[in-house]
Amino acid sequence: MEISKENTQTQELPFSKSLNDKIRPLLERRKPISLGSVGFQSPLLLAPMSMICKSPFRRLMEDLGAGGTVSELISCHGINYKNEKTLDMLKIHPKEKSVGIQLFGEDAQKMALAAQVACDQEVMPKFIDINMGCPVRKVVSKGGGSALLKDPTKLADFFKAIKNAIPVPLTIKIRTGWDQDNRNADEVLHIAKEEGIEFVAVHGRTRTQQYKGHADWEYLETLANNNILPLIGNGDLNTAQQVQTRLQQTNCQALMLGRGPLRNPFLFLESELQTTEDLPYFTARDYLEVILVLADYIRESQQEIAPRHLLVQMRKHIIWMAAGFKGAGLFRDLLFKTPEIDETLKLTQDFFFSQADSGQSIDFSESFMTSGHG
Ligand SMILES: Cc1cc2nc3c(=O)[nH]c(=O)nc-3n(C[C@H](O)[C@H](O)[C@H](O)COP(=O)(O)O)c2cc1C
CATH class of the missing domain: 1.10.1200 (Non-ribosomal Peptide Synthetase Peptidyl Carrier Protein; Chain A)
Incomplete structure (x- = not known):
């Protein structure tokens, strides 16, 4: 794929000249992609994270190489009740390039209404994403988040109502299934394709697993091989080496990074380095x-x-x-x-x-952030 120079060369960066000079060549190495009709600056995207993926952090991550971002999950009910704090979460900064707004809820009509409001902001999102992965009891007990995976027969109407209400593409983020015996991501993808969903991101764990164990990349690769919809693989990609290795091997069209960039904000850029011998690259x-x-x-x-x-x-x-x-x-x-x-x-x-020229060295055997909304 050809590397587009247009966006990266003109991209204004907010850092000092010396840091800009380190960042810019790595930004220029990125390879823009399209997932369905949605274009991204690179196949490495920032995963949605509640209370974190607000406009300032998303903007920073785009400056630091994320090919696109997704908002934190936002309640459709909060939007429909015109809750001020919820409406505030819909705002996108004009400098954000590729951002999707993620909504959660269980009722098709209420989701459709909320999705319209999300698209009716000063800066329109590039896509609306449905949260179908949240394992949290408060969300699941009402039928939202990963509970939506439990009864796929309801999904066609659910998707249709939301898709018909909005002028931008509709996407979904799911888990592999409810539990190990009910891993039905492929069935969900077939329904999503029928209903014109643009792409899907899959966190390689079941709902029951929460954040335990490892993301099941073997399952994700099989799913990607089935070639049903453009697929974004997600889970446990914490280092530039892990990202690079996965990029070389994967059948997924894109990868999503969540917790990794929280500790290493340069993870997207370091994944563009030609040799990881240069690590740590940022001081x-x-x-x-x-x-x-x-x-x-x-x-x-x-x-x-x-x-x-x-x-x-x-x-x-x-x-x-x-x-x-x-x-x-x-x-x-x-x-x-x-x-x-x-x-x-x-x-x-x-x-x-006080760190002199030392770089970051994280012990990845220690667990980090083992609860979240997807
Ligand atoms: C603190 C936290 C909040 C999260 N919030 C959301 C969310 O709002 N929506 C969502 O779809 N996933 C959410 N997730 C899940 C992440 O998007 C991602 O699927 C998961 O963390 C696995 O990727 P990672 O190993 O790269 O972090 C959250 C995860 C964490 C740790």
């Missing part, structure tokens, strides 16, 4: 810059943001990105005792400056 100073840009993006996204609010949003990202640097544990304890955003950012600067 502690580069991480600090990324953190400061994220703070700017969050400030920009909310007028007159309360310092406490900024602190709550930033602290988790700082702690995740500090993982694998020397003294991360003590730094984390210190941040939890620091109630001010300015002091937090000052301590963060001291922490990353």
Whole structure:
């Protein structure tokens, strides 16, 4: 596939010249793809994550090489009740290029109405995605999230109602099935294809598995081989080596990365390196810059943001990105005792400056974020 220079060369980057100079050649190596009618800058996409994939973080991840992003899951009921906080979640920054809005709910008509509202924003999403993977009891007990996989006979009407209501493509994100004995992703894909769903992302675990064990890539590859719909494989791709190896072997058209980029925000870019001998490619100073840009993006996204609010949003990202640097544990304890955003950012600067030229080295045998909404 030909590499398009157009988007990457003109892409404005918010970092210092030296970091921009490191990033730009890697951005230019990306190979744009299309999944159905939806174009992305590369086959490596940011997975939807609740309370995380808000506009500022999505924007940052696009700056750092994500080929496209998906919002956190958003309740169709919250939208229909015109809940202010929920409506706020629908906003897309004009600089975001390829973003889908993910909705959850169990009722076709209510989902259709909410999807219309999501498309009626100042910046329209590139696609609407249905959450069919959330394992959380509160969502599943009402029939939403992964519970939608339980009765595929209802899916055709469900998809039809939503698709007919919106002017952009409809996509789905599922798990492999409800449990090991009921892995029905292939059946769901056939129905989705009949109803004109554009592409599907599959997290390679069942609902019962939650986040335990490993994503079943053998199953995902078999599913991709069946060639029913453009398929995005997802689960446990945490390092540039893992991403590169999977990209070389996979039958999936694209891959989605979730938890990996939370700790290593450069994961998309490092996956473009020709040799992983260059790793770690980005230094502690580069991480600090990324953190400061994220703070700017969050400030920009909310007028007159309360310092406490900024602190709550930033602290988790700082702690995740500090993982694998020397003294991360003590730094984390210190941040939890620091109630001010300015002091937090000052301590963060001291922490990353103190790393000299060292890079990040994460112990992937330790579990990380073992609950989520998909
Ligand atoms: C904190 C957290 C929140 C998540 N929220 C969502 C969500 O809102 N919608 C969704 O479809 N999946 C959600 N997921 C699932 C991820 O999109 C992804 O499928 C899963 O984490 C496996 O990919 P990974 O191993 O690359 O993280 C969430 C996962 C985590 C860890």
